[in-house]
Amino acid sequence: MANGVRAAHWLRTATMACAGAAMLSACATDANADKPKSASSSAKSAPGKSYSRDPYPSTYKTYPGVPTLVTNVTIFDGEGGSIAKGQVLFADGKIVAVGETVTAPEGATVIDGTGKVVTPGIIDIHSHLGDYPSPGVEANSDGNEATGPITADVWAEHSVWPQDPGFSRALANGGVTTLQILPGSANLMGGRSVVLKNVYARTVQGMKFPGAPYGLKMACGENPKRVYGSKGRQPSTRMGNIAVDRQTWAKAVEYKRKWDKYEKEGGDAPTRDIAMDTLRGVLDGEILVQNHCYRADEMAIVMDMAKEFGYHVAAFHHAVEAYKIGDLLKQNGTCAAVWADWWGFKMESYDAISENLALLQKAGTCAMIHSDDENGIQRLNQEVAKALAAGRRAGIEISDAVAWEWLTINPAKALGIADRTGSLKAGKMADVVLWNGNPFSVYSRPEKVWIDGALLYDATNPKLRPVSDFELGQPGAGDVK
Numbered sequence: 001m002a003n004g005v006r007a008a009h010w011l012r013t014a015t016m017a018c019a020g021a022a023m024l025s026a027c028a029t030d031a032n033a034d035k036p037k038s039a040s041s042s043a044k045s046a047p048g049k050s051y052s053r054d055p056y057p058s059t060y061k062t063y064p065g066v067p068t069l070v071t072n073v074t075i076f077d078g079e080g081g082s083i084a085k086g087q088v089l090f091a092d093g094k095i096v097a098v099g100e101t102v103t104a105p106e107g108a109t110v111i112d113g114t115g116k117v118v119t120p121g122i123i124d125i126h127s128h129l130g131d132y133p134s135p136g137v138e139a140n141s142d143g144n145e146a147t148g149p150i151t152a153d154v155w156a157e158h159s160v161w162p163q164d165p166g167f168s169r170a171l172a173n174g175g176v177t178t179l180q181i182l183p184g185s186a187n188l189m190g191g192r193s194v195v196l197k198n199v200y201a202r203t204v205q206g207m208k209f210p211g212a213p214y215g216l217k218m219a220c221g222e223n224p225k226r227v228y229g230s231k232g233r234q235p236s237t238r239m240g241n242i243a244v245d246r247q248t249w250a251k252a253v254e255y256k257r258k259w260d261k262y263e264k265e266g267g268d269a270p271t272r273d274i275a276m277d278t279l280r281g282v283l284d285g286e287i288l289v290q291n292h293c294y295r296a297d298e299m300a301i302v303m304d305m306a307k308e309f310g311y312h313v314a315a316f317h318h319a320v321e322a323y324k325i326g327d328l329l330k331q332n333g334t335c336a337a338v339w340a341d342w343w344g345f346k347m348e349s350y351d352a353i354s355e356n357l358a359l360l361q362k363a364g365t366c367a368m369i370h371s372d373d374e375n376g377i378q379r380l381n382q383e384v385a386k387a388l389a390a391g392r393r394a395g396i397e398i399s400d401a402v403a404w405e406w407l408t409i410n411p412a413k414a415l416g417i418a419d420r421t422g423s424l425k426a427g428k429m430a431d432v433v434l435w436n437g438n439p440f441s442v443y444s445r446p447e448k449v450w451i452d453g454a455l456l457y458d459a460t461n462p463k464l465r466p467v468s469d470f471e472l473g474q475p476g477a478g479d480v481k
Helices: 002-034 166-174 222-229 238-265 274-283 296-309 322-332 356-362 376-393 400-406 409-415
Strands: 068-076 082-091 094-099 109-112 117-120 122-127 176-181 189-197 215-219 288-293 313-318 335-338 367-369 432-435 446-451 454-458
Touching: 068 400, 068 432, 122 166, 122 313, 122 376, 122 409, 166 176, 166 376, 166 446, 166 454, 176 376, 176 409, 189 274, 215 274, 222 238, 238 274, 238 296, 288 296, 288 409, 296 313, 296 322, 313 322, 313 409, 322 335, 322 356, 335 356, 335 409, 356 367, 356 376, 356 400, 367 376, 367 400, 367 409, 376 400, 400 409
Parallel strands: 068 109, 068 117, 122 176, 215 288, 288 313, 313 335, 335 367
Antiparallel strands: 068 082, 082 094, 117 432, 176 189, 189 215, 432 446, 446 454
16 A cells, blocks of 8 residues: 555656646747747858869960051951951950051051951861870870760860960961860760960960860760770660760769759768769850760750750761751751861761851851861861852852851850950950961961960061970971071
8 A cells, every 4th residue: 555655646746747847848938939039040051162163274364465457458357247448456455446447546556458358366166286286196195085985074174285286387377366175086975175275385274265164075976886885885876875975964963953952051062073063064054065976866866865954065066967957956056066078987977068067057057167187277267168169059158258257256156255256346355367368268378366466476477486395496397486
């Protein structure tokens, strides 16, 4: 009995204690409800700190120039306009005025361009200079990281040799003032491209076009399936190409989701993946896709794949069958960078036609010439002349001034730099070429080339012929001083 009383007493005590505790808890809760919440209790999680999107920034500095007026000259402005007897004034690295009559500041250098032609500097959207430099030996072969079908982690600029003599050849012989250096096309995703100003510098960063978007080199068709099929691994077919691409983009979408969430809400940072950083940049619209592709059907598939994963193809390169889908390219806002007449060196290049560029122009597509060659880059003006002539033979009338768009403003658009270069418009970079005759003639060549208003090449002055450090002291190899 005593034990039962003690048990009942313990039960009543415990019940009262629990009730009291509950009341105290409730009171405390009610009391806290009446108090203002602290700033810390209502604040959201701090955003996470992201990685650098530009860890190798441009250090490019313009060479010194002087105010310059070119008079009595035929002008192709790069956007389809022309002036038969015009004047171009540039100073402080920028185009100041273009017209029939331009007033120059006192002390400006005046050049009589009678019988000559002024154009914007040529832009080559597809080059491997620096990555496959001269001399063309295995020790200098650094353009293709052919060790896996997806190498979006490599950056072309980390292979560029600034002393490549090809840069000066492109400037002096071809009037090329800007060029995109791409990784090779062995891989489905070959890595980042870089846009350079065609000036000599000690480092590639000293050549980098300030503020130009990076590109992602992609490839479809024969190259990836041949390279990796021969190794007994995926992809070995065109369907394998697309399968690997799609799986990679799916991973990139998830990678982007995690980093977007972290940067917005904080928490534990996702694990860095250098390749996925590049693909995330594409999905964010910061990095432009430059896609090696030949066949029309494959280009159409790639544009559908881009829609599936939410990115955009800036340009198809080579694109020998682009003339078959000019309307699709226009609808998708995708450019085509083509050759004038290269064909037949493999099956996917078999159905090329010389009228490709002209037909693309007729369809209203953004189209351009490109080199993909250290020699071809020295005569892109002549390549356009061939394409122009082929179009005219087919009854497609295109003026010389409009054809110059294929060399300047259209590649500038595809590179995301058309607001700064690609045409002779006030406020743009003074990247200017004075040709000693009609630039569509095989007998014409650059007489003077300015980059950001600095005279970097003058055919009449041996001291103004850029020479690579590699060639110094080798008179037979370019050193003509």
